[in-house]
Amino acid sequence: MTAAAPARTAAGAGFEDIRRVLAARAPALSDLTAAFAPLEAEAHRLLPRLAAVRPTIGDTPLVPVPSLAGRGRVWLKTEAANASGTVxxxxxxxxxxxxxxxxxxxxxxxxxxxxxxxxxxxxxxxxxxxxxxxxxxxxxxxxxxxxxxxxxxxxxxxxxxxxxxxxxxxxxxxxxxxxxxxxxxxxCAAEAAAMHREHTGTEIVGRLSGYGVEPVALAAAVGTGGSLAGTAMALTAAWPHCRALAVFPAEAVYGDERAPSPTPRMNGTGGLGLGIRQPLLSAFPEGRISYTDIAYPQALHAMRHLRREHGIAVSGSGAGAWLSASAEVDQGPPGRNAVAVVAGRGTIEEWEHATAH
Incomplete structure (x- = not known):
């Protein structure tokens, strides 16, 4: 999966400030594996109201649905149950x-x-x-x-x-x-990846272990990469052969060299443009994460399919994660399982596009 890479032109000018800060604060893998709990405890001590809102976040449902070809199951980590309705x-x-x-x-x-x-x-x-x-x-x-x-x-x-x-x-x-x-x-927020490792990933591992399920893959659409990085660390620690799939829009792939454009794509995901890569993913050694992409029409079709066939409303990025997890499950022997992180139920604009196509 490689995007077209035209030479950088004046379109790439004017983003020096964010390039500078991303480079200065880029995390190392050791930052992503550092414990989140001490930061959380200190924040609760300083601002007790943070502890009061904690019960409204996390412990979201894990819902099994058939894969696209029906050869296995994809367990949807449905993050719409969080306080703001998304991951x-x-x-x-x-x-x-x-x-x-x-x-x-x-x-x-x-x-x-x-x-x-x-x-x-x-x-x-x-x-x-x-x-x-x-x-x-x-x-x-x-x-x-x-x-x-x-x-x-x-x-x-x-x-x-x-x-x-x-x-x-x-x-x-x-x-x-x-x-x-x-x-x-x-x-560059290593604390977000660490929190997803200690909470989101641990929730998934605990639930699937209780069911006796060993997933072959975890798929998550990438905005910053924190959800994928954290959950992948938790799942691969429990099941070393579980593949981590970073899902990007086909219209804006990882490390996309093109200038930012308003081309419609899965909401909240995508390459940043001009060759800038998500630092939370760049921190991982080569080969630890696999990259895949989903075109916007595919995601819209999958949104409609999941709502019509299974009664579940998912965002375009969640639909893309389900498609990528399905591809991993359906290419092997029947009965396999995978996990897809579903960021939310989808925005008003996404559903307007989904129903119009």
């Missing part, structure tokens, strides 16, 4: 725990970028916790998203026109430096 509740919680613990005080002023789900989760949690946050969304983000963030008390800015998600990342660096805020920087 990003976990990420937001981990980011806030780490920020408070490392600052040594709950009086933190934060900045972050997001295309949607993480912004909602962060705004919700910061509103509950009384934390000051400035969120940067891509230019052209839905007004319903911006309104929801403002209602929770977040400040909201936009990236430059024509720069997509990467533009919001770049602008967030400038916002943080200009306003003296702590940039959460989800793409």
């Amino acid at each position: 990003k509740s976990r990420t937001a919680y981990a980011l806030l725990c780490a920020a408070v613990a490392r600052a040594g005080t709950p009086e933190v002023r934060l900045a972050e970028y997001s295309g949607g789900s993480l912004a909602v989760a962060l705004a919700d949690l910061c509103g509950l916790l009384g934390l000051d946050i400035h969120l940067v969304v891509p230019h052209g983000a839905p007004q319903r998203l911006v309104s929801a963030l403002l209602r929770q008390g977040a400040q909201v800015s936009h990236g430059r026109p024509g720069t997509g998600f990467l533009g919001s990342m770049d602008e967030a660096v400038r916002v943080a430096e200009r306003e003296d805020r702590r940039l959460l920087l989800q793409h």
Whole structure:
């Protein structure tokens, strides 16, 4: 899976700020394997309200459905049961725990970028916790998203026109430096991967072990890579032959050399553009993670299939993870099992596209 790689032109200019910060804060594999629990405990001590919201996050259902060809099962880790309705509740919680613990005080002023789900989760949690946050969304983000963030008390800015998600990342660096805020920087947040290892992955291992199931693969669509990295570490520790599948949109593959574009694709996933790679995945040795891609029409078809045949509403990225896990199960002997992380039920826009095609 290799995207076209044209020579870099002036289209690649203007993203020096986010390149600089990603390089400076890129985690090593040892950072991803560090314990999350001490950070969590210290954050709870400093800001007890974080401990109060913890029960609303995690312990989500694991639902078996047939694979695409029906030769095995794919267990869907349905993250819509989290407080904000997506897996990003976990990420937001981990980011806030780490920020408070490392600052040594709950009086933190934060900045972050997001295309949607993480912004909602962060705004919700910061509103509950009384934390000051400035969120940067891509230019052209839905007004319903911006309104929801403002209602929770977040400040909201936009990236430059024509720069997509990467533009919001770049602008967030400038916002943080200009306003003296702590940039959460989800793409380098080893604490998110560690939290997924200790919680999301452990939940999956415990449930499947109780059923006597050994999965051959784990598939998760990649935004930052934290969900995949963390759950993969937990599952491969329990079952060394379980393959970790990083699912990307065919329209924006891992390490995509092309400039950011508004081409429709699975929501919340994808290569960042201009050859920038997700640092949480780059930290892994070559061969530890396999890469696959799903085209947007395939994901929309899978969304409709899962809702029609199994009564489960999933996001485009979750549908893509199910397709990738199905491909792994269906190419082998019958009766095999795999796991797919389903980020949420899907946005209004995704379902409008799914029903229109």
